[in-house]
Amino acid sequence: MSDNPDEIRADIERTQSNLSNDVDAIEDKVNPRSIAHRQTEKVRDAAGNVKDKLFGADSGPGKGGAALKRAASDAPDKIRGKAEGNPLAMGAIAFGAGMLLAALIPASRQEEELAVQIKSKASEGLGDAAKEAADNLREPAQEAATAVKDQVTDSAQTVKDQGASEAERVGGHAQEAARDVKPNN
Numbered sequence: 001m002s003d004n005p006d007e008i009r010a011d012i013e014r015t016q017s018n019l020s021n022d023v024d025a026i027e028d029k030v031n032p033r034s035i036a037h038r039q040t041e042k043v044r045d046a047a048g049n050v051k052d053k054l055f056g057a058d059s060g061p062g063k064g065g066a067a068l069k070r071a072a073s074d075a076p077d078k079i080r081g082k083a084e085g086n087p088l089a090m091g092a093i094a095f096g097a098g099m100l101l102a103a104l105i106p107a108s109r110q111e112e113e114l115a116v117q118i119k120s121k122a123s124e125g126l127g128d129a130a131k132e133a134a135d136n137l138r139e140p141a142q143e144a145a146t147a148v149k150d151q152v153t154d155s156a157q158t159v160k161d162q163g164a165s166e167a168e169r170v171g172g173h174a175q176e177a178a179r180d181v182k183p184n185n
Contacts, residue, residue: 002008028034
């Protein structure tokens with residue numbers, strides 16, 4: 001850093017100018033109009049790229065109407081050529097286009113009535129199916145409950161019998177131990 005006041009002033013002015021340019025650039029970057037303009041340009045560029053891919057790069061704005069007409073007349077052949085190479089993709093595109101059109105076209109009164117009828121019949125069918133399933137499951141459920149009850153009864157009896165047997169065995173051991181502990185008279 002210099003001690004010369006003129007050089008110091010010049011350095012300060014350069015720094016202020018740089019800061020001013022930086023502030024202007026930041027202000028432009030966050031300005032909603034600038035953001036919208038940049039996004040619009042991105043969309044235009046993307047649309048131009050799609051148009052170039054579909055119609056060829058020679059159909060730009062400076063190429064005249066003849067090139068655009070030629071590109072439009074060649075479009076079906078280009079699309080057909082791409083479809084021959086990948087029929088699955090074309091089927092998916094056709095399906096998507098059909099779904100889009102179906103979503104855009106409102107349902108007619110007759111379609112709405114048919115939808116209501118189908119919904120009511122489906123709910124009736126589900127109710128009948130649920131009742132039938134319950135009827136079909138009632139007997140196996142009762143059989144399973146009876147089997148579980150019988151198994152529990154058998155298990156309880158087995159535990160009771162084993163408990164009694166063990167009690168007798170322990171009692172026998174206790175009597176035997178008591179005799180062993182008694183002094184011989």
